Amino acid sequence: MxxxxxxxxxxxxxxxxxxxxxxxxxxxxxxxxxxxxxxxxxxxxxxxxxxxxxxxxxxxxxxxxxxxxxxxxxxxxxxxxxxxxxxxxxxSPFGPRMIGPVLIRFGRPDQQQRFLPRILAAEDQWCQGYSEPGAGSDLASLKTRAVRDGDDYVVTGTKIWTSSAHVADWMFALVRTSDQGKPQEGISFLLIDMRSPGVSVRPILLIGGDHEVNQVFLDEVRVPVANRVGEENQGWTVAKYLLEHERGGGLAGVRFRRAVQRLRRLAAAEEAGGGRLTDDPAFHARLVQAELEALTLEAMEARLMAEAERTGRIGTGASPVMVKRGEVRQLVTELTVEAAGLYALPWGTPRGDTNEAPVGPDWAAPAAAAYLNARATTIFGGSAEVQREIIAKQILGL
Structure with missing residues (x-):
């Protein structure tokens, strides 16, 4: 750097x-x-x-x-x-790293004055209403509909895999306001108060046991037109800008590199997996691979951040960063489970709200749940396959 x-x-x-x-x-x-x-x-x-x-x-x-x-x-x-x-x-990334930059770029002054200070002070918790049961990676096929009624939109539909919706005050959501033209041309970007009548949230427990995501039902929810960001039917432009920040914002590589370094120290202890895993050449080689992958991610993120500083946009460079982040997280969590050995098997709840002390070292207790939940990192925010298509078409020109 x-x-x-x-x-x-x-x-x-x-x-x-x-x-x-x-x-x-x-x-x-x-x-x-x-x-x-x-x-x-x-x-x-x-x-x-x-x-x-x-x-x-x-x-x-x-x-x-x-x-x-x-x-x-x-x-x-x-x-x-x-x-x-x-x-x-x-x-939480949804406020400072996602909706915040969108409001700075596309929001009206009154929207900026209303929401940005509360995001900074963590007075509002946000969630993202993009994916639907039939519209995940193919986001343009979303069906949640917003019908104009005077000064309001009446919104009906459902969103799924909505992280933190169960504690959110607001949702930024994509809704369909027109069926004319290409699917992307009929989408608008709305800010929805989660306390509005007609909003209900159903929890979804992940395979690791965490309650992190939800399904949100919107039953004739009235949303003021004043809560639209950007012009009607132009929400796809806003959405793409937000996805740049979701996929490319932040610096995860340095955390993963530090995690690998700590893992090397833990694996050298007798308590790790019942023995010194660093004496195993195969495990040691994978640790080295993980550290190199984390260093690669760190360099990619630093370059992307410098480019964003220069141009004001993250752009398509977010896609290779997102693919690498998912792969590195999965590799690190896999190695952590291997280092924990049998100690990774028993766990009460991932949050630690259990009366029983963990079996084995404290660091091993969440290892299995973190490994299982990390399987989603190459799916959410646009799957790795979608990101590779963007890389091929928009970066490599294939």
């Missing part, structure tokens, strides 16, 4: 370390380490978001005019590296 010579990197690193030393609650770190969910626990992320916001770091990647930091790419990298070392819990 090239450094901006106007910024003293070591001074900034010490500033971040001091902040983490004094402001990061140990209870949040412990709760995050117990978690097996792909999307961070909403309450853990909300508390950490509030702490960051009090320091003025609630959304470092936003423009300073909207509460961001105007950090250089090097500062972003240093911040993420130090957070990875400290095991800070990730904040």
């Amino acid at each position: 090239p450094l901006d010579h106007a910024v003293d990197p070591e001074a900034f690193r010490q500033e971040v370390r001091e902040f983490l030393r004094t402001e990061l609650p140990p209870a949040l770190v412990a709760a995050y380490r117990r978690s097996s969910a792909v999307v961070p626990d909403p309450e853990i992320g909300r508390e950490w978001q509030r702490i960051l916001n009090r320091r003025g770091w609630g959304a470092p990647h936003w423009p300073a005019a909207f509460g961001g930091t105007d950090w250089t790419p090097a500062q972003h990298y240093i911040f993420e590296t130090e957070c990875a070392d400290a095991d800070t819990p990730p904040v």
